[in-house]
Amino acid sequence: MKAINVGLLGIGTVGSGTFKVLSRNAEEITRRAGREIRIAMIADRDIEKAKKLAGGSAIVTDDAFKVASSPDIDIVVELIGGTTVARQLVLEAIKNGKHVVTANKALLALYGNEIFAAAQKAGVIVAFEAAVAGGIPIIKALREGLTANRIEWIAGIINGTSNYILSEMREKGASFADALKDAQALGYAELDPTFDIEGIDAAHKLTLMASIAFGIPTQFDKAYTEGISKLTREDITYAEELGYRIKLLGITKRTEKGIELRVHPTLIPAKRLIANVEGVMNAILVKGDAVGATMYYGAGAGSEPTASAVVADLVDVTRMHTSDPEHRVPHLAFQPDAMSDVAILPMSEVETAYYLRMRAFDKPGVLADVTRILADLGISIDAMVQKEPIEGEEHVDIIMLTHRTLEKHIDCAISKIEALAVISGSVKKIRLEELNRN
């Protein structure tokens, strides 16, 4: 059978990894796919680098649009990143009847609905396993492996940079700033780390998983996003003393009122498997009504791990493209005419438990004042620790774990607590999830 021809757009970290993996494992991949998957064209601004990589095996150009419109190309692999040129290129490729494979989470989180509709209309496939959690086949698990289930919730460590920083802070007692510097030196964090440490990258990935799990359009603009840059060593230590680890989790959950879609630092019981995922690794916990909890773990980034997902998509598309379009695996798991319009819940309506840390003057009556405020709002306290005052300090740290309550109630309680004369500064709030039944 004749080879399927691939046009590769971008040969950065993931693009060059894709080329290398496809070349190195060509024999096994062909045995699996039933036909050769051949990179026939490569587009990159750096023509010399592209020529060197191709070694004469592919046509090289600096005009990616030429690849997206070439009649010789069956599948376009978009690994340029960004949401402007990449969007134009993907839409151009679709318009020209080409299947698309992309690792671009930002593009799909922002423009997924437009892109999938265009693909549907053109009868082509847009595959994006590499866009979420690198080499972990989580899109496939959600979209195909768990189709029997009503998905209840997903909770994932889906940003390796943040997880590395949190691991360093806990294991070595590093400050956030030092751990970030470390991560940058090791190439785990970019010079401008905003997308990673502020939870935006995780929210992109979570948006895609939520769509697939619940059959809803992509709605990145509705995601609540809070990063790790304000976490302190103290909070990590106090959490650990109480039996918890702090992880940046992407959580999406189906509730009667709507769908939760939120990224924020979260306390998790230390004995949970996912609490023990350290360094740059990713893990996604999925709760289905039939299967219960399943977890998927692996490298969430990096050249060859991400290439692993890109190539798996290439094999999938190669296998799938002869089937009737309406019998292919739907882009967002559910058939396009069977999407749900359930709304994303505002954060104020989300229910979870909380870790609160406040600094109080070491005076009688403080605890009575604070607990009264919580009780009046119907918030129960699960655990409370008052640290010994540090020598020479007139303040003490009070840490509380609450039972589950609505975010709007805790926020109301916090503003009342902060208004107390005996409380100094602001109250630190970190959400807490048991990750078992609910």
Place this chain on the structure above:
Amino acid sequence: MKAINVGLLGIGTVGSGTFKVLSRNAEEITRRAGREIRIAMIADRDIEKAKKLAGGSAIVTDDAFKVASSPDIDIVVELIGGTTVARQLVLEAIKNGKHVVTANKALLALYGNEIFAAAQKAGVIVAFEAAVAGGIPIIKALREGLTANRIEWIAGIINGTSNYILSEMREKGASFADALKDAQALGYAELDPTFDIEGIDAAHKLTLMASIAFGIPTQFDKAYTEGISKLTREDITYAEELGYRIKLLGITKRTEKGIELRVHPTLIPAKRLIANVEGVMNAILVKGDAVGATMYYGAGAGSEPTASAVVADLVDVTRMHTSDPEHRVPHLAFQPDAMSDVAILPMSEVETAYYLRMRAFDKPGVLADVTRILADLGISIDAMVQKEPIEGEEHVDIIMLTHRTLEKHIDCAISKIEALAVISGSVKKIRLEELNRN
């Protein structure tokens, strides 16, 4: 689009779970699959139970062959178990042009080559996600999610009964016999627990994973199988003191000399994520050359978790059956004409590290004798502990961890050690795997 008609053979634990999940989640499953998946016929010896389950929604019979040959049935779901009637039924269904979904690991481990060849000839699909690790979509991950990779090895906790017993022995200090009794009382172990505790069930599952990972025919007869029934509390405690957990692992590994295929109790560093998988849960660690290590965790058995995999296969088959047969996902991941004939290695040629426990008279020179035997065979010692003699006993326990060596060398060393006059009884050997690089 008209419904796809399913014939359900067997309504035991998994069969009735499948019926329930399909009914409960019918709306979401249809939105995913693009058409209704309808159980049109049910066959079970217990007609009354079947009628009650069906509630008039399906034709009920006690003759499973009638379902396998019915012109009204598109997919036959075999959940009878066993390898005699089940084999005939599956072959009959295939002969009649029906796709088959089965959870029968024993059947496929023993007769997979025959069944897949028949399916290939008839142009139908045999799907078996439920045969390995219950609801964890590991077959899909190996066959489709990791197609880019040259799989290096797989190590899995794939028998929940054994894992439950080992967890009980470690956490509660229970004896094997008591932990087994517990497991039986809770329904985790059968009255005749042989298949589970002697590693046979795990070897069935491992055989299937090895075929898919390496593109080799199923070769259950070549698998090395050793269960947990001879493990003692002492070994579990000593392992823990040295920083290890003992798990019943199914391991398959590609080496230059051939493919390892083995099930046995294994020491794993306690800090590895998979070492912390407790109770009846399953987890499979897969090492690919591009993606690195990935892990898949979840319930490996039970009514609805297994049904989750059965129904996922039904959706897959529904989606796939319009594609050209040669473009479907191959049964064993690789195209049938591209299978490899790499041999399974005999256990004597397998290289791993070892935990050795021996009981010695508390006399000078014992260690010198033992270490001399190991040194002469080129076996290096990684750690050694001599326990204090128990009051009133004249023996002491000596525990050694060796570096990696061939099984034939360690077996030779053990017989020499056992021949020493200062050694009482036999030497306990448990294999040890680091599960990182190699």
